[in-house]
Amino acid sequence: MAKKLMKGNEAIGEAAVQAGCRHYFAYPITPQTEVAEYLVRRMPEVDGVFLQAESEVAASNMLFGASAAGVRTFTSSSSPGISLMAESISYIAGAQLPVVYVNIMRGGPGLGGILPAQSDYFQATKGGGHGDYHLLVLAPSTVQEAVDHVILAFELAEKYRNPVMVLGDGMIGQMMEPVQFPAEAVTEPPDRPWATVGMKNRPQNLIRSLFLNADELEANNLELRAKYDLMERDEVRFEFYHADEEMDVMVVAYGTMARIAKTAIDALRADGVKVGLVRPISLYPFPKRAVREAAGRAKAVLVVELSTGQMVEDVEWAAPEGVPIHFFGKVGGNIPPPEDISEEISKVLGGKATPRGLYGRVEEAS
């Protein structure tokens, strides 16, 4: 298939169709509404279902019902909308259903703004809803990768019977890039012997997250944990960009920020500066070992995010003792040019950056 110039949000919609998804339920919210506007036309062409829900609360619960009835289903939203879906995401995780969420992040908290942000890292990777669960989270940094991640998300959701989130920022949704859809995108759906499709000649199928008996709930919690253990073993994804060599500064960034960081790194490397990048692609499971190993080759680490510092906590957790960790963030929808990141890297090199850099936190009182 030839490359096609597409807007990120439309490419995400087409990727879901290419992945064999025929059931989309959603509610409009900027900056991802083009996904819905694309699919309202596209779904009928493939005998699919497009339904505009009355709220994000309802949309996500429609995914719940559709997934439980054994079909591939997904929604797209942006930060405040994902907050409204958080309740059902918790239920869907508890009930072990394969559902795909796309979050095209905008600035928060609250209504925030409509410009790009990466401020839902905590929400996506640490919970968002209540209870002991994880989403598997993929973070694309190009439109092509958004397409690839959407297709992969369905496969992983079905493999683990777990909700998967593709976490892009507003840039990914809004920019146009050439994309190529794989020739054979549709994976054969696995058998779904658990689906609620009528109990003919078999015992009842029951999709639930309620276990009133303590031992039964514990068993469900441990079953989930066992899946997360497998994900942490098998589904870690990351990119090293000049990070497999000795570095004076190792940058850690994901999504759009990783892309801007690469431009900064290229410029600095042309001047002979030893700088590399670790780009987490799976945010959960976090590439802890890769960050630890690479940080062992670096004199200092600089984490850059479109937030006041979220992923940096995972980097601090993953990095070996003794490596100073600095942070640079931009928020509010402001996107730093590569020069800002170069400058920050230079500050780290010159020993001028304070630990944690911009938005550096005060030491706790002893």
Next chain:
Amino acid sequence: MTAATIFGTPESLTDRVTHYCPGCTHGIIHRLVAESLDELGLRETTVGIAPVGCAVLAYHYFACDFQEAPHGRAPALATGAKRARPDLTVFTYQGDGDLASIGTAELIHAANRGEKFTIIFVNNAIYGMTGGQMAPTTMPGQVTSTSPAGRDVDQVGYPLRVAELIATLRTPSYVERVSVHTPHHIINAKRAVRQAFEYQKAGRCFSLVEVLSTCPTNWGLTPLESLKWVEETMLPYYPLGLKKSPDDEV
């Protein structure tokens, strides 16, 4: 002479002993649903959606596939399931806290879209599972644990009449209110429940049957007094009968 079974457990019910309190009419309503599914031959293609509330464990008592919804969201799950698999028979079974309070948005929009599933709405004018709190359907002056001086309509308004509310929507649907406090009323309720599933089987329309039910435990009444309370207190405020038919002029 051979013995003939003239009364037994419907195939769509399990023989599990329910957790419902003595005198509660959930058991009767379960049976009416199960008998309807049996008679229409729908059991093997049915998916029920359980609410949060006393009927949260309904899936233990119905012999069909089930999904257990977040509080109030059953109509959204039902929408997803029915849109995904229009060949399935999908019903939600919801109490008044679940449907008439936290779940009003999902209810109204599912009805307004004309989703072709069935809602069995059990109205007993109180939150049962959490121990007797005021519901949107609690009667004026009714004492509950969160209206200890009786429901004050100046503060919290009048009870919500769900069947009438849904019947105002222009989208064709079937809406009827019934009761199960006497054998006569039970027979009529059965007709309505079956009618709702018939409309669904025919792919005709959204259907909602509101069933007035009892809660002796949280009303603080005996089972017999509860049946009388339905007749004397609920019926005048919640008039029984057909509220909307798909044959009505749009």
